Amino acid sequence: xxxxxxxxxxxxxxxxxxxxxxxxxxxxxxxxxxxxxxxxxxxxxxxxxxxxxxxxxxxxxxxxxxxxxxxxxxxxxxxxxxxxxxxxxxxxxxxxxxxxxxxxxxxxxxxxxxxxxxxxxxxxxxxxxxxxxxxxxxxxxxxxxxxxxxxxxxxxxxxxxxxxxxxxxxxxxxxxxxxxxxxxxxxxxxxxxxxxxxxxxxxxxxxxxxxxxxxxxxxxxxxxxxxxxxxxxxxxxxxxxxxxxxxxxxxxxxxxxxxxxxxxxxxxxxxxxxxxxxxxxxxxxxxxxxxxxxxxxxxxxxxxxxxxxxxxxxxxxxxxxxxxxxxxxxxxxxxxxxxxxxxxxxxxxxxxxxxxxxxxxxxxxxxxxxxxxxxxxxxxxxxxxxxxxxxxxxxxxxxxxxxxxxxxxxxxxxxxxxxxxxxxxxxxxxxxxxxxxxxxxxxxxxxxxxxxxxxxxxxxxxx
Numbered sequence: 230x231x232x233x234x235x236x237x238x239x240x241x242x243x244x245x246x247x248x249x250x251x252x253x254x255x256x257x258x259x260x261x262x263x264x265x266x267x268x269x270x271x272x273x274x275x276x277x278x279x280x281x282x283x284x285x286x287x288x289x290x291x292x293x294x295x296x297x298x299x300x301x302x303x304x305x306x307x308x309x310x311x312x313x314x315x316x317x318x319x320x321x322x323x324x325x326x327x328x329x330x331x332x333x334x335x336x337x338x339x340x341x342x343x344x345x346x347x348x349x350x351x352x353x354x355x356x357x358x359x360x361x362x363x364x365x366x367x368x369x370x371x372x373x374x375x376x377x378x379x380x381x382x383x384x385x386x387x388x389x390x391x392x393x394x395x396x397x398x399x400x401x402x403x404x405x406x407x408x409x410x411x412x413x414x415x416x417x418x419x420x421x422x423x424x425x426x427x428x429x430x431x432x433x434x435x436x437x438x439x440x441x442x443x444x445x446x447x448x449x450x451x452x453x454x455x456x457x458x459x460x461x462x463x464x465x466x467x468x469x470x471x472x473x474x475x476x477x478x479x480x481x482x483x484x485x486x487x488x489x490x491x492x493x494x495x496x497x498x499x500x501x502x503x504x505x506x507x508x509x510x511x512x513x514x515x516x517x518x519x520x521x522x523x524x525x526x527x528x529x530x531x532x533x534x535x536x537x538x539x540x541x542x543x544x545x546x547x548x549x550x551x552x553x554x555x556x557x558x559x560x561x562x563x564x565x566x567x568x569x570x571x572x573x574x575x576x577x578x579x580x581x582x583x584x585x586x587x588x589x590x591x592x593x594x595x596x597x598x599x600x601x602x603x604x605x606x607x608x609x610x611x612x613x614x615x616x617x618x619x620x621x622x623x624x625x626x627x628x629x630x631x632x633x634x635x636x637x638x639x640x641x642x643x644x645x646x647x648x649x650x651x652x653x654x655x656x657x658x659x660x661x662x663x664x665x666x667x668x669x670x671x672x673x674x675x676x677x678x679x680x681x682x683x684x685x686x687x688x689x690x691x692x
Contacts, residue, residue: 250288341420345468348413353475355406361479364403367396368486372540380576380669384494384679390547391495393486393540398500406480407487407506413472414509415445418456421465448505456508457554469513481519482541484510485555490548492679510555517557523568542568546680566682573673577666584662590624591655598648606637624651 371392375382382388398404422440438460444452476484488510490502510516522538542565545552549562556562597620612620621629630647633640677684 246288337420344416345413348409348416349472349475352406352409352413352472355402355409356475356477356480359402359406359480361400361403361483364396364400364483368393368540371396372543376539376543379676380573380672383672383675384492386494386496388543389494389496390486390489390492390544391497391500393544394489394491394500395497397483397487403483407484410472410476410484411503411506411509414469414513414515415505417465417468417472418444418509418512421462421468423460423462445505448503450504453504453508453511453551456505457511459512461512466513469515473513473515473518476515478518478520481516482521482538485516485519485545485552486541488548488552488555489544490551492547507552507555510552512554514555514557516552516555517559519556519559519561521561521565523564546682550681569680569682570673570677570685573669573676577669577673580662580666580669584659584666586625587655587659587662591652591659594624594648594652594655598645598652601641601645601648604641606633609633609637623647624655 372388375388379388397407418440419442424438440456440459444455446452488503488506490507491500521541523542545561546565546569549565553562601620609617617632618629621632623630630644631640674684676682
């Protein structure tokens, strides 16, 4: 018998047991009281009723209890079975939803890839026909010579990075390319960004974490920060890396300049900072593979030997705080900062050495004047050859003053006048170099503050 017939079977058993109990009790009554005749005495019938009720009621109550317990047990089993069925149904529904979601994701990804690779094809065609040599030449003319003079000048509008941005904006093909690149990056972020790694949408504000078109309604520092630091889906990085692999290094250089933060010295009202573009560059570390040529520090004193990337190094430093994430693990910033500071430190070193040399020569001149003023001809004659040579040697070993003739006093007076002239010259040079050192140190401080570069440990002294 199947499970569905078990309750009926139990009812028959309990009913049979109740009937059997009645018959047995009735039989026992008849067996023990068979001599009793049927009577009209109500008391006798009452006694008989009490006998049946007293014996059958506990038995029937017990049987009823068993039936009730069995019924409760059966209901519990049925409820458990119902729950299992509901759970299975819910799991099947969840699997169906997941399958539909995966199918939807696959479909959306296919649509995305179709559009992405179409845009990538257009991107590559634009890259092939861009000519950038003229922009490089223009940047060199604007900045390179001026950058070589930074030790003698402070930040000003003349060196404002807006000139570089203006040059790019005036190059129609290049500007159009950057607009296309921005739209592709924007398309990647909106299409592939997720709320989190698990894409859990149970949180009330989880939708705010996904990049949407609303992120680009404003173009300011806040929108840049959002684009830079929101959760990045690995798929985003994969497709942005594919895009980056098709961007030539020479274009990456100009891309960095296109997204500079306009400095405070700019007077060009038409130039503006592309904060959202900065955010996308930061989001995908798009400048991580950028390569720049660094100045040979051994030739830093020859301005005509400066390389073509000096201006780009300088301009990137003007915005490095805002686009630093765009360089990822690239160490360009650290190297650029070092080179920039080295230019100041080099000239501090050169002038400090020159100052020390002039101070040393001035000390020797004063010593010779003190020795020569009271000197008599007899005393001079007593000097050996090396002492005479040392006395007659002029500053920096240029040449020797002529030896005394028959008139020693006239010669001494002439020589003292010569030494006084040298003394005056070196005092003037020392003051000039000291002022120059102070100017360089002052300019270095102002430049580092302007570029937000932390100064390295000072090892030079003007005193």
